[in-house]
């Protein structure tokens with residue numbers, strides 16, 4: 001049985017702080033992700049946090065069980081999760097940091113945090129670095145901190161300096177969440193029990209690539225990720241490649257490798273260099289083939305056997321876009337008619353249609369952007385078919401059971417398309433939004449999805465035929481079209497070839 005001595009010499013079980021703070025920011029998406037947005041998704045503090053706060057397959061659940069089985073007293077701190085979104089309002093980082101530091105009283109012996117790793121707050125490029133720095137200050141040296149990350153993390157020197165062990169996903173799509181959480185918890189336990197002296201080193205190369213080919217089922221990414229597993233078998237404690245998500249305009253944005261070794265920081269550094277050097281060698285193979293523009297993609301979709309899933313790459317709701325693009329709507333209006341089903345997040349238009357009610361004809365402006373923007377304001381006259389204000393459950397195999405609130409929403413019909421207007425950002429990686437509004441995607445020629453890859457699994461029950469449209473927006477695959485101000489220079493694929 002594990003035990004440690006408290007300040008008065010009494011024996012007690014060692015206490016381990018456990019928590020989760022997971023969100024992927026997209027700095028090209030307009031607006032902020034607020035505390036209210038977290039509360040509408042996952043937000044629990046202190047004793048409200050249980051092992052399954054993020055589901056039984058999460059890193060949090062896996063780490064929790066490892067630590068509990070080994071006899072540790074678990075001290076829950078916070079479970080905060082948002083789908084990829086706009087940068088955080090500063091209040092979110094403050095609240096997460098407060099929840100974590102307050103859980104350190106009475107003192108804990110070590111800590112595990114499940115992080116995504118690429119949060120950005122308005123005014124702060126490195127929220128996880130701030131959080132981990134505060135935790136380290138609170139714990140002092142000698143009390144281990146282990147973290148787990150999504151492989152799309154933007155790992156920073158401040159994060160590395162604060163922690164003793166790092167684990168990260170080795171699969172994309174991310175199906176090794178349990179392995180990742182268990183690895184972090186085992187390294188933490190090894191450090192707490194004096195069996196391991198984990199040390200962390202990071203290596204980087206100046207490169208970013210769009211995520212379409214961050215696919216551990218495809219070369220060359222498959223080999224890069226498999227190499228990390230081999231290096232662990234050769235004796236480092238944890239090895240990970242981090243092909244950062246590219247839509248964050250922040251200092252230090254680049255692919256990285258992170259290695260945890262037992263007591264030998266030079267070894268950790270050398271292995272991290274080896275992993276990232278291999279990635280640099282194949283960087284050009286990681287650039288996706290250009291996708292057709294929207295008019296061309298829509299024409300191809302309408303020409304194929306229906307239904308066809310048309311993926312709007314620039315408005316990918318699983319990459320931080322909020323779903324407010326009007327590119328496909330405008331293409332449908334140019335086309336003039338078609339059995340096309342699409343969605344646009346626009347609170348004003350959605351509320352107007354919701355208030356008008358079924359049967360009413362409404363004239364609304366959809367989109368908030370200027371001429372030429374991906375979300376260019378577009379006038380629409382349509383008949384309201386159905387209204388809704390509530391939440392629905394995703395049916396995507398990876399997200400099944402996670403819920404989302406639409407706010408006031410309506411299905412409206414114009415000559416050119418049927419359009420779901422909704423007030424809150426929701427994922428369109430499966431047909432659940434459309435079905436919630438009473439539209440059957442199988443009855444259309446073309447159905448819009450909002451992702452680069454994920455819709456293939458989510459919309460498989462509608463159609464296997466998909467076309468990715470090379471649209472603009474916060475998650476465009478055309479990284480050169482984005483207006484980066486803070487990213488490092490030179491950087492591949494911009495100044496470096």
Ligand SMILES: [Zn+2]
Nearest residue numbers: 150151152174
């Ligand atoms: Zn990811």
